[in-house]
Amino acid sequence: MPDNMRFNVPERINDLQTALFSAGVETFVVGGAVRDMISGRKPHDFDMATPETPDRVKAACGALNIRTISDLGEKHGTVAVVTGGEVIEITTFRTDSGYSDKRHPDSVSFTDTIEEDVKRRDFTMNSLYLDKDGNVRDAVGGVEDINARIIRAVGDPDIRFKEDALRILRAVRFASKLGFAIEDKTAEAMKRNAILLNDISAERIKTELDGIVTGEHAPEAIRDNVEVLSVIIPELLRMKGFDQKSRFHHLDMLEHTLKVLENVRKEKDGYGVILSYGALLHDIGKPDCFFLDDRGVGHMTGHPKRGEEIVRELTDRLKFPTDQKRTIARLVLLHDEYGSGSRKEVSELMRNEGAEFTDLLLSLQRADLEAHAKVGSGREDRYGKTLAMRARIEEEKLPYRISDLAVKGDDIIAAGVSSGEKVGRILNELLEAVIEEKIPNTAEELLKYVEKLRDL
Structure with missing residues (x-):
């Protein structure tokens, strides 16, 4: 960045x-x-810092x-x-000490220099x-x-991650979103401290995981950080490296999964959270179901059902919303x-x-088929x-629900x-016909058919 380069914030921010x-x-x-401004992205959320105390900031605002x-974070200087x-x-420059809840500092001390304030921040790119x-x-x-497109912890990475273990997942999320590489010492510290993620609330983990699976560079980020993520999803x-021993698969289980995740990006809802989780988890039941036949060919009979069970346990544990739980599990079961x-x-x-x-x-x-070996399984047809x-069905508006019928x-x-139960049965039979x-789906023809069904 040239020494004389300046960046313009939105007018409302500059006015403040x-x-x-x-x-x-x-x-x-x-x-x-x-x-984001330095990397050429449009910024959305703006936070500020100041060497002045909260009381001084409030007085100036008044x-x-x-x-x-x-009382919105004022005990931490905000x-x-x-x-x-x-x-x-607007947060006062500060130093932090103690993170007994693995999230917030136990105590803060105000300071008036950037050099002191920056020491508490997570990554150099955010500092x-x-x-x-x-x-x-x-x-x-x-x-x-x-x-250089690098994610590097500020100072000692072990200290940063022990202060707040969620920073480990934040690093993976940034890698997924930005396509940056995690610096070696930072990455090694992430692995050493990944077990601390067990102390983090399910809701916070779920939020970060959403960002990881929907990021533009999700496959690369997951591949590079699979050891860290296995604390959350052991499978x-x-x-x-799991060789599926099948002519239908030229990739190992994980690489096939990441290829499917890459492929869904081509779909209309490809960056949606549900489809992304469906892609990541669709074969999650395979390791438990794998066996070799007497010819040395691999089979994974029942893996969708086992996958559904694993997904339900995972989504319960991480407190997914009910609609997401059901939909992701059904995608895995039926894929x-x-x-x-x-x-x-x-x-x-x-x-x-x-x-x-x-x-x-x-x-x-479709994403799954495109990640298979091209050997003509018949599934494509x-x-x-x-x-x-x-x-x-969409273009011709063909009925597929009782509510689509021309009669009610x-x-x-x-x-x-007269019987309510019989009415329901007849409506189902009309739809099937x-x-x-x-x-045809016309009131006249449907009512003629009712005459045939009425006395059955």
């Missing part, structure tokens, strides 16, 4: 910095926003009629101010300070590391099922699982027929069917 400076409070934009939110409907946190004139202050070589390490592509089969899938799930499953299956029928329950009752193309 300028106003506070006029009241005697110098502030610096810090963290990810500065990193004099400038800038609203502050009380004052939250509201500007333009946005909350900006840059941007003044109101757009000048970058760099006390740890962060600019150089950004330009990943078991899959590394290896390739039907004939008939209208009946595809309609049944859409009816039972929903159109949105069907599309996710087809996306996962069946998949193609299923995909074509799914498109036909009241019409069946009006036709002389329409799907099998025995009758």
Whole structure:
């Protein structure tokens, strides 16, 4: 970065910095926003730091009629101010000591220098300070590391990770998002301290894991950090180097999985969290199910069911939302099922699982097929027929649910069917007849068919 290079923050941020400076409070934009500006990305979240105490910041805001939110992190030196409907946190330069909860410092001491404040931060790339004139202050070589695309802990990495073990996953998330490499000493310290992730709350781990699996560079980040991630998902390490002994697989289990994760990026929902987890976990049951036949050929019979069990345990443990738990587990259970592509089969899938799930499953299956060896298993043909029928159902608006029929329950009752149970059965039979193309989906033809069914 040239010495005279300056960076411009959004006007609302610069106005806040300028106003506070006029009241005697110098502030610096810090963290990810500065990193993103230097690396050519558009910043979104802005945090600030200042050598002034929280009381001094609040007094200046009061004099400038800038609203502050009380007690939002003030014991750690943070004052939250509201500007333009946005909350900006301004934190006093500080040193930290003790992290008994593995997240927050037990005590903080205010300081007035960047050189002291920077020592508590996680990675050099996040430890840059941007003044109101757009000048970058760099006390740890962060600019150089950004330009070299390196993630490096500030100071002693073991100390940083013992302070807050979640920083280990943050490093992997940044690698996944940015495509940066983790510096060797930092990476080794991550492995040494990965066991500390067991002390971190499930919710915090889940948030970081979401970012890892959906990152643009997720396959590379997971491959490079599989030992660390195996503390959370032990099966990943078991899959590394696992030869499937099958002509259908030219990659080991982990590399096949990462190829599927790479392939889903081509899909409409490829960076969505559910499809990403589906790709990462679709073969997670294989190590438990693997066996060799008498010819030395590998088989993994039942691996989707075992995978579903593992996924349910994982998603329960990490407190996934209920809808994500079910959908990811169903993707894993059904990912290896390739039907004939008939209208009946595809309609049944859409009816039972929903159109949105069907599309996710087809996306996962395509990504999976593309990661297999090209030996002509017949699955490609069946998949193609299923995909074509799914498109036909959409384009021609073919019925696949009872609600798609041209008649409703009241019409069946009006036709002389009194039993509620019988009404439901007749509606199901009407749908089946329409799907099998025995009758068209018109009220006239459906009611004629009701006459035939009524006395059965």
